[in-house]
Amino acid sequence: MSLSVDSIRKRFVNSSPAVQYAVAIGGASTAALSVLALMYPDRAIFDEARPDIPQRSGWPLIGSFPDILKNMDTFHHFALKGFEDLARTTTMSNLGIPRNIATSDPRCVEHILKTNFSNYEKGPQFRDGMNALFGHGIFNTNGDEWKFQRKTASQIFNVKNFRDHFTDVFVDELDYMKENILDPLVDNGKTIDFHDLMFKFTLDSFVLLGFGEELGALRKDGKVPFAAAFDAAQVNTFRRMMLPYWRVREGLAKVLMPWKDSMEDHIKVVDEYAADMITKRRKEVEKGEEHNDLLSRFLKSRDDRGNLLNDQQLRDIILNFIIAGRDTTAQALSWALYQLMLNPQVEEKLVKEIYANISDEDEHNSTALYEAIKDMKYAHAVFYETLRLHPSVPANQKYALEDDIWPDGTVIKKGDYVVWSPWAQGRLEAVWGSDAKDFKPERWLNEEGELKRENQGTWPAFHAGPRVCLGQNLATLEALVALTLLLKKYRFKLVPGQDITYQVSLTLPMKNGMNVTVNQREKPEIIA
Numbered sequence: 001m002s003l004s005v006d007s008i009r010k011r012f013v014n015s016s017p018a019v020q021y022a023v024a025i026g027g028a029s030t031a032a033l034s035v036l037a038l039m040y041p042d043r044a045i046f047d048e049a050r051p052d053i054p055q056r057s058g059w060p061l062i063g064s065f066p067d068i069l070k071n072m073d074t075f076h077h078f079a080l081k082g083f084e085d086l087a088r089t090t091t092m093s094n095l096g097i098p099r100n101i102a103t104s105d106p107r108c109v110e111h112i113l114k115t116n117f118s119n120y121e122k123g124p125q126f127r128d129g130m131n132a133l134f135g136h137g138i139f140n141t142n143g144d145e146w147k148f149q150r151k152t153a154s155q156i157f158n159v160k161n162f163r164d165h166f167t168d169v170f171v172d173e174l175d176y177m178k179e180n181i182l183d184p185l186v187d188n189g190k191t192i193d194f195h196d197l198m199f200k201f202t203l204d205s206f207v208l209l210g211f212g213e214e215l216g217a218l219r220k221d222g223k224v225p226f227a228a229a230f231d232a233a234q235v236n237t238f239r240r241m242m243l244p245y246w247r248v249r250e251g252l253a254k255v256l257m258p259w260k261d262s263m264e265d266h267i268k269v270v271d272e273y274a275a276d277m278i279t280k281r282r283k284e285v286e287k288g289e290e291h292n293d294l295l296s297r298f299l300k301s302r303d304d305r306g307n308l309l310n311d312q313q314l315r316d317i318i319l320n321f322i323i324a325g326r327d328t329t330a331q332a333l334s335w336a337l338y339q340l341m342l343n344p345q346v347e348e349k350l351v352k353e354i355y356a357n358i359s360d361e362d363e364h365n366s367t368a369l370y371e372a373i374k375d376m377k378y379a380h381a382v383f384y385e386t387l388r389l390h391p392s393v394p395a396n397q398k399y400a401l402e403d404d405i406w407p408d409g410t411v412i413k414k415g416d417y418v419v420w421s422p423w424a425q426g427r428l429e430a431v432w433g434s435d436a437k438d439f440k441p442e443r444w445l446n447e448e449g450e451l452k453r454e455n456q457g458t459w460p461a462f463h464a465g466p467r468v469c470l471g472q473n474l475a476t477l478e479a480l481v482a483l484t485l486l487l488k489k490y491r492f493k494l495v496p497g498q499d500i501t502y503q504v505s506l507t508l509p510m511k512n513g514m515n516v517t518v519n520q521r522e523k524p525e526i527i528a
C-alpha cells in the first residue's frame with residue numbers, strides 16, 4: 001500500500017483530536033531535536049564550540065559521553081590514544097559533565113600546576129562527587145582552611161622524624177612481614193598477592209606513624225573491614241566524578257540490587273573507624289598521655305577561625321591523609337616489583353646496589369639504613385621510572401581561575417575545566433622519546449651516574465606548585481626501605497597467566513592484584 005502526502009493529510013484530518021495533538025507534539029519535538037542536532041553536531045547540548053582546539057569525535061547532543069562509558073575500564077589508555085592520534089592538547093565535550101581541555105604538553109602541565117588554576121573551584125559535579133569521602137580534608141579545601149592543614153601537617157615531616165622514627169616504623173613492619181608472611185612461603189611454590197601485601201604494609205605503617213594506632217592489617221588474613229570499605233568508597237568517588245547523574249544511578253542500584261553495599265554503607269564503616277580513633281586519642285590526652293604524631297598536632301592546634309577542631313574536622317583530616325599516605329605508595333611498590341620481574345637486568349643491577357650499600361647490620365640500624373638509602377642512585381632511578389609509567393595519581397584536573405593563554409597557544413577561558421594525565425604523558429614518545437614505553441631507570445642518571453630529576457611538568461608524579469605532594473620524601477623513603485629489605489632477602493617471581501592491569505580509580509591500584517612466588521635470594525656474585 002503506498003502512502004501519498006494527500007492520503008496522510010486526510011488520515012490526520014480525520015483522526016481524533018488526541019491523536020492530532022500527539023502527532024503535532026511528536027513532530028515538533030523531532031523538528032526541535034533536528035535543529036538542536038544541527039546546532040550541536042559533535043558535542044553535548046549547550047556546550048559552546050571550541051574550534052580552536054582539536055576535539056575528540058563526538059555524537060550530536062551527547063558528545064563523547066558514549067566513548068567515556070565504553071572506555072571506562074581502560075580510561076588511561078583512552079586518554080593516551082587521544083594524545084597520540086589527535087594532538088598534544090585536545091578537548092572533549094560530554095553530556096552531563098563539563099567540557100574538558102586535556103593537555104599532555106609538559107609546558108602546559110607545569111603552567112597549570114603553578115599558576116591560575118584551582119582544584120577547589122570545581123563544578124558541582126566534582127565537589128558533590130568528592131564530598132562524601134573527602135569532606136573538608138586537605139585534598140578538598142582551599143584558602144585558609146587548606147593552608148592551616150598543610151602547615152600543621154608539614155611539622156611532622158622533618159629530618160629527625162624521617163631518620164629515626166619513620167624508618168624504624170617501616171623496618172618493624174617489614175620485619176613482621178618477613179618473619180610471619182614471607183619466610184614461610186620461601187621456595188615452597190605457594191603464591192601471595194603482593195599488591196594486597198603492600199596495601200597492608202603501607203596502611204599499618206601510615207596509621208601507626210600518623211595516628212599512633214596499631215591497625216594490624218598485616219596480622220590478619222583477608223582485608224580489614226576499614227580497608228575494604230575505604231577502597232570501595234574511593235572507586236565510587238571516582239565514578240561519581242566521571243559519570244553524570246550519579247544520584248539517579250545509585251538510587252536505582254539501591255532499589256534493584258538492595259543486597260549490594262552502597263556508598264553510604266562504605267562511608268559508615270570508615271567514619272566509625274575514624275571516630276573510634278579520635279575518641280581513643282581524646283581519652284589518652286585527658287589522662288595526660290603525650291603523643292607527637294599527626295593526630296596530636298591537629299588535636300592541639302586551632303583552625304583558621306581560632307577554634308579547636310571538632311570530630312568531623314578530624315575525621316576529614318584523618319581520611320584524607322590515609323588516602324594520601326597509604327594507596328599511593330602501596331601501588332608504586334607493586335608496580336615497581338612488577339617492572340623488576342619483567343626486567344631481570346634492572347633487578348640484577350638494583351640488587352647489586354643494595355648489597356653494595358646495605359650490610360646485614362644496617363638492616364636494623366635505622367640511621368645507617370636511612371643514610372645509605374639516601375645515596376642509592378639506581379634505587380631512586382627505579383622508583384622515579386616506576387612513577388613515570390605507573391603514576392599513583394594517574395589523571396588530574398583543575399579549573400581556570402582567569403582567562404589565560406597556555407604556553408602552546410591554547411586559549412583558555414575563566415572557568416574552563418582542564419585535565420592532564422601523568423599516565424598517558426609518561427608513555428608519549430613526543431615527551432619521552434621512542435623508548436617511552438620501556439622501563440629504563442638509566443634515563444634518570446647522567447653520564448657521571450648522578451641522578452637527574454625531570455622538571456615537574458614533564459614528570460608530574462608528585463604534582464608541583466603550592467599543592468605539591470607533602471609526602472614525597474616520606475613515600476620515597478618508605479618505598480626504598482621496603483624494596484631494599486625485601487629484594488635483599490627474596491627473589492619474587494610473577495605467577496604466569498595473570499592479567500596485570502590497573503583499576504580506574506582516583507589512584508592506580510592493580511585491578512586483579514598480583515600473585516607472586518617467593519624464593520630465597522642468592523647474594524649477587526660480585527659481592528660474594
Ligand code: HEM
Nearest residue numbers: 324325328329332392393461462463467469470471474475
Ligand atoms: C608514591 C607515592 C605518592 C605519590 C605518587 C603522591 C602524589 C601526589 C600528588 C600527585 C598529589 C597532588 C594531588 C592533587 O592535588 O590533586 C599529592 C598530594 C598530597 N600528598 Fe602525595 N603522593 C604520594 C605519597 C604521599 C604520602 C606517603 C603522603 C603522606 C602524608 C602524601 C601526602 C600528600 C598530601 C598531604 C597531599 C596534598 C597536598 C596539598 O593539597 O596541599 N603523599 N600527592
